[in-house]
Amino acid sequence: MVTAPGDETAAAAVRDVFGQLEAAFRPRTVLLASPRSFCAGVDRAIEIVERVLADRGSPVYVRKQIVHNIHVVRSLERRGAVFVDDLDEVPAGATLVFSAHGVSPEVREHADARRLDVIDATCPLVTKVHAEARRFAQHGDTVVFIGHAGHEETEGTLGEAPDSMVLVESVADVAALSVPDPDRVSYLTQTTLAVDETAGIVSALTERFPALRAPRSEDICYATTNRQEALRAVAAASDLVLVVGSVNSSNSQRLVELSTRQGTTAQLIDDASEIDPAHLREAAVVGLTAGASAPPELVEEVVDVLAGLGAVTVKEREVTRENVHFALPRAVGAR
Known part of the structure; x- marks a missing residue:
């Protein structure tokens, strides 16, 4: 029997997989x-979407992923949740759930303008950081937010006081930081950061700005x-x-x-x-x-x-x- 070249390639791949499995045994x-x-915030966010689907039927729109897990998202999609990146994808007057990561005031205003029925699944610990951002900004501080660029939590928090906040991701960013008044600087952090790396950034901030103000309680959840x-x-x-x-x-x-x-x-x-x-x-x-x-x-x-x-x-x-x-x-x- 003649074996086609493609069959030989496939057979070799199968042998390789079985060989790896045998070596792993x-x-x-x-x-x-x-x-x-x-965690409690994730449990809460998922339960919110599940209850809204049960009470109101599908579709229920969710801005971004309700939590960052593809299995959770696919499960809720099968039940009728529709995940969107842009609020313009949501029909006017429809039910919209904000994800656990929070949103900026600008997003809330956009939802209001489209007459969306909003249910907020923002984790209460993220909401706490948003309140701290507003408080520090109202005090006249430059608020240094330690977080990851592009993350939804970062975007939502920076949106609370865009004219007063700056993002840093590393100790190198701290070294390059310029602020209007070094005596009026405070910091906040994304809730999902590495504790040890964040401590290094906070230490660098304290060294540069001795009057640095900290949040009332730890932001990392x-x-x-x-x-x-x-x-x-x-x-x-x-x-x-x-x-x-x-x-x-x-x-x-x-x-x-x-x-x-x-x-x-x-x-x-x-x-x-x-x-x-x-x-x-x-x-x-x-x-x-x-x-x-x-x-x-x-x-x-x-x-x-x-x-x-x-x-x-x-x-x-x-x-x-x-x-x-x-x-x-x-x-x-x-x-």
């Missing part, structure tokens, strides 16, 4: 970081901090860290970076299908966590897949227990 320990997966501390508890003891989360999830990306800084290779995966068998070849101990917008069942699926590659011993490392709950807005209040 071994008993291993999985260290589960805890807390992981959904409890869930981001807890997931980073939980990862620290497992990364050093792991040969590989798997972080379940989407590529546009800031807090998930920070977990990958944190593990890498600690010297442990980390892979960001949307789900178990993205595990690279080559990374598992020498991994007798796998650290496993998930960003705050990743559904917990995705973590369970990863454990199941690893169990298919050899006996697995699962050990959970809990650094704290979360009991935070945020009330729903009145428009979708408790039944």
Whole structure:
């Protein structure tokens, strides 16, 4: 029988995959970081969309992704949610949900002008940062916002006082910063940053501006901090860290970076299908966590897949227990 060149290529690819899986087959320990997966703000935002769909039917429009996870977005799309980038895509008078990341006053005004029925799913911890931005700006400060350019939370917060705020992403940005009055400078941060890197930027700001004013309480949210501390508890003891989360999830990306800084290779995966068998070849101990917008069942699926590659011993490392709950807005209040 003659084999076509294309068939030979496909067969070689299959042999390569099976070869990698065979090399990855071994008993291993999985260290589960805890807390992981959904936080209170994400739970609240998803529940808001689910309740609005149940009460009002589809379509329900959502500005941007309700949270930064593709599985959550696809699940809500199947139920009738329509995610849009521009409010002009929403029919006048329709129901619109603002995402957990918050929006600027300009976006709110645009929604009002189009007579949209707005339900706000902004995380209360992001709302707190917005209020601080307005307070500092009204005090006459230059407000330095530590965050990532282009992120929806950054855009929304900067929009609260655009004439008084500047964005910095690194210590190098601090060195290049020019302000009208060095004695009137304050800072705020995106809620999903890496704690240690942010501390370095704040230190650089304090050195440049000794009168620097800080927010009344930490802006990096409890869930981001807890997931980073939980990862620290497992990364050093792991040969590989798997972080379940989407590529546009800031807090998930920070977990990958944190593990890498600690010297442990980390892979960001949307789900178990993205595990690279080559990374598992020498991994007798796998650290496993998930960003705050990743559904917990995705973590369970990863454990199941690893169990298919050899006996697995699962050990959970809990650094704290979360009991935070945020009330729903009145428009979708408790039944």
